[in-house]
Amino acid sequence: xxxxxxxxxxxxxxxxxxxxxxxxxxxxxxxxxxxxxxxxxxxxxxxxxxxxxxxxxxxxxxxxxxxxxxxxxxxxxxxxxxxxxxxxxxxxxxxxxxxxxxxxxxxxxxxxx
Amino acid sequence: xxxxxxxxxxxxxxxxxxxxxxxxxxxxxxxxxxxxxxxxxxxxxxxxxxxxxxxxxxxxxxxxxxxxxxxxxxxxxxxxxxxxxxxxxxxxxxxxxxxxxxxxxxxxxxxxxx
Numbered sequence: 001x002x003x004x005x006x007x008x009x010x011x012x013x014x015x016x017x018x019x020x021x022x023x024x025x026x027x028x029x030x031x032x033x034x035x036x037x038x039x040x041x042x043x044x045x046x047x048x049x050x051x052x053x054x055x056x057x058x059x060x061x062x063x064x065x066x067x068x069x070x071x072x073x074x075x076x077x078x079x080x081x082x083x084x085x086x087x088x089x090x091x092x093x094x095x096x097x098x099x100x101x102x103x104x105x106x107x108x109x110x111x112x113x
Numbered sequence: 114x115x116x117x118x119x120x121x122x123x124x125x126x127x128x129x130x131x132x133x134x135x136x137x138x139x140x141x142x143x144x145x146x147x148x149x150x151x152x153x154x155x156x157x158x159x160x161x162x163x164x165x166x167x168x169x170x171x172x173x174x175x176x177x178x179x180x181x182x183x184x185x186x187x188x189x190x191x192x193x194x195x196x197x198x199x200x201x202x203x204x205x206x207x208x209x210x211x212x213x214x215x216x217x218x219x220x221x222x223x224x225x226x227x
Contacts (some may be wrong), residue, residue, distance in 0.1 A: 006155075034215070043206075
């Protein structure tokens with residue numbers, strides 16, 4: 001079954017807008033939550049990651065918000081640019097073991113110039 | 114370039130043939146993962162190595178699949194008697210040992226089984 005559920009499936013925003021992608025998880029043993037960006041024909045590349053001991057993390061124009069009690073986390077892309085058009089995946093893992101990642105289905109973001 | 118590399122990038126084969134993919138991880142990384150990604154889906158875990166030891170296999174990895182990492186460096190993934198349902202992108206990732214270490218992905222091998 002899908003351990004990490006991602007919504008919405010696709011987003012179209014104007015340049016400068018703030019696309020927000022949401023993820024929910026069930027397994028409370030998860031303690032590491034990365035977001036990956038993937039361009040067509042390429043492998044996923046890590047954007048930003050968070051652990052449940054903080055509620056927000058910012059790196060450049062990317063922000064993760066984390067709600068431990070709701071078992072939800074989201075990615076915000078500030079001042080979005082056409083070059084941000086890609087598929088974004090949330091993932092989760094349990095770092096005490098083999099750290100294998102459980103991915104969401106992905107969200108296609110299109111930023112219109 | 115010192116990232117994860119995979120070979121070949123594309124493979125077209127006929128149903129029933131065997132195929133083998135190679136992954137070269139980042140040199141100091143002792144953890145290596147294989148994932149499979151189908152169109153419109155996120156990557157799904159297949160198997161994991163720590164050094165040369167294969168420590169976990171997903172139930173997605175049927176008996177037709179075998180993976181090796183003979184000297185704890187590069188890894189191979191072989192699919193025997195390929196089926197059309199094996200068509201997917203096969204991704205390799207590597208990381209250092211330790212919880213929460215970033216997994217760096219290669220560009221993937223796209224397999225098409227006719």
